Amino acid sequence: MDTTPSDRLKTALLLGATTGLVAGLVAYVAGRADLAGLIWMAGVLPALAALVVEILRSLRSGEIGLDIVAALSMTAALVFGEMLAAAVVAVMYSGGTFLEAFAEGRARRSVQDLLSRVPRTATRHRDGGLEEVPLDDIAPGDRLLIRQGDVVPVDGRVTSGIAFVDTSALTGESLPVRLAAGAEAMSGVTNAGEPFDLTATREARDSTYAGIVRLVEAAQASKAPMSRLADRWSLGFLLVTVGIAVAAWALTGDPIRAVAVLVVATPCPLILAVPVALVAGLSRAAHFGVLIKGAGPLETMARIRTLILDKTGTLTDGRPQIVAIASREGLAEDELLRFAATLDQASKHPVAQAIVAAATARGLPLPVPTEVVERPGEGLTGRVEGRAVIVGGDGFVTAEVGAGQAELPARPAGSVLVAVAVDGRLAGHLVMSDPLREGAGAMLDALRRDGIGRILLATGDRAEVAERVTEGLGLDGVRAGLTPDQKVLLVLTERKNGPVMMVGDGVNDAPALAAADVGVAMGARGAAASAEAADVVLLVDRLDRLGPGIEIARGARAIALQSVVAGIGLSVLGMIAAALGYLSPVQGALLQEVVDVAVILNALRALRIVPRGPVT
Secondary structure, three states, X not given: OOOOHHHHHHHHHHXXXXXXXXXXXXXXXXXXXXXXXXXXHHHHHHHHHHHHHHHHHHHHOOOOOOHHHHHHHHHHXXXXXXXXXXXHHHHHHHHHHHHHHHHHHOOOOOOHHHHHOOOOEEEEEEOOEEEXXXXXXXOOOOEEEEOXXXXXXXXXXXXXXXXXXXXXXXXXXXXXXXXXXXXXXXXXXXXXXXXXXEEEOOOHHHOHHHHHHHHHHHHHHHOOOOOOHHHHHHHHHHHHHHHHHHHHHHHHOOHHHHHHHHHHHOOHHHHHHHHHHHHHHHHHHHHOOEEEOOHHHHHHHOOOOEEEEOXXXXXXOOOOEEEEEEEOOOOOHHHHHHHHHHHHOOOOOHHHHHHHHHHHHOOOOOOOOEEEEEEOOOEEEEEEOOEEEEEEOHHHHHHHHOOOOOOOOOOOOOOEEEEEEEOOEEEEEEEEEOOEOOOHHHHHHHHHHOOOOEEEEEOOOOHHHXXXXXXXXXXXXXXXXXXXXXXXXXXXXXXXXOOEEEEXXXXXXXXXXXXXXXXXXXXXXXXXXXXXXXXXXXXXXXXXHHHHHHHHHHHHHHHHHHHHHHHHHHHHHHHHHHHOOOOOHHHHXXXXXXXXXXXXXXXXXXXXXXXXXXXX
């Protein structure tokens, strides 16, 4: 993992403080108390200097943290000659900041993979030939060749033949879209059919996909950073600590009692235990296929009250499937499917591949088709075991067989009909749709029981499709036909109800994922853009992992809070004992060691959190 200069500094401070403590102890045991004091001071001063700089930076931004208590204790110990106590505090503090940096380091991700999906060059027609040119050289009016599998580099207009494009990365629509000559094609869509020509209408920097990249960058820049959980207790704890220390000094006239109070009050248990609990939660969540990119997102995930779901590839499977077979002419359903799938083996069309997969799943034998001719975006003709077969859109198939428009089978909104003709006669239809993920309803019910008060659907798909898919799920709202920036607006609007989690898988979801308090990406088949913009990635293609992830986040946060309460409680008791003269500074430091071990062991319980629901 890449490290920043800040991470390297924290590592160096921890090594320096630890080395100073150990070397000083060696010198002390060897009878060189004077040298031990100098060594301990040398180990403390760099950590104290870095701490003072961090405190000044925080104060300039209006933040008050527990770091002030640590700085006071180290300074007081050095001033009054309690070098060993200062060295122990320095090691504990630098260790805590090192662990916190480790947790935050897991959250650092760039949006470079989002940019990497944009092609760097394009194939342009020039003087009767083709040339590869950089993306920035494309101007409106240029004619480009878009080959099969290419990502359309700029917004433009289809100028030759019929384009068959996969728009799921931009609109969330899982079924491919047929574009006739003259139709607009957005940058970022993928050519799922035969090569076609595109006339550019915008420069690359002004195209749809570039706009989405800018939205992601702006949303990430505007998201406020998480404050450390322990710092929320800082002001009250600081006042109590200073009050007890001043009172002990004033009433007894002994400054060492004040030093002992400050050393005991050093919030090492909080600084250490909180990141340990959260990092343990990160590891436990990863065990269940939920990658949480840092302690901040995990803590926020535990407080989520509103969930916004994308439809295609998130709430639904994202791949077209056969939901019904309507056969004619007395042909059995499996036989109709076998004819269609056999011919579709020759096509790379996503719907054709789904038909082949369905036939294979049923164990149907699929011979090799012959004399296959494919008309991109319309269908195929060919022969299967000597019989003439046509597969494609209803209009294409009926026109090929010379039949009138047949009565179409009932089908849900948003589905696609695939017609099949055998030996010149219409044999039936296959109804293709993008189904709801298995167990989606039960998963949403479980999330409500876990405290999610509001669940919404946000999709770029049509309203009738969204409403049909979500019927019976009991959602609090369905927002359809949304553009990427409208999804961002929805996330920002819903924040009035509490922290918002957004779940999606496409490039069109990336800005909303970045804008949400917690963005969750479907990482198994989702776009790299969404995975980079998200705070959480589901490593397996299962939305039901979201529930265990939230449970683990809440469990880890609860354990961290227990450590905060226990640490403050024990520190207050220790401060009172130190103020009454029962603890010296060194004894206070040793007491803190015991407290450290106790709260860290408690924090490690996060590694054993078991979600209530079954996870397969």
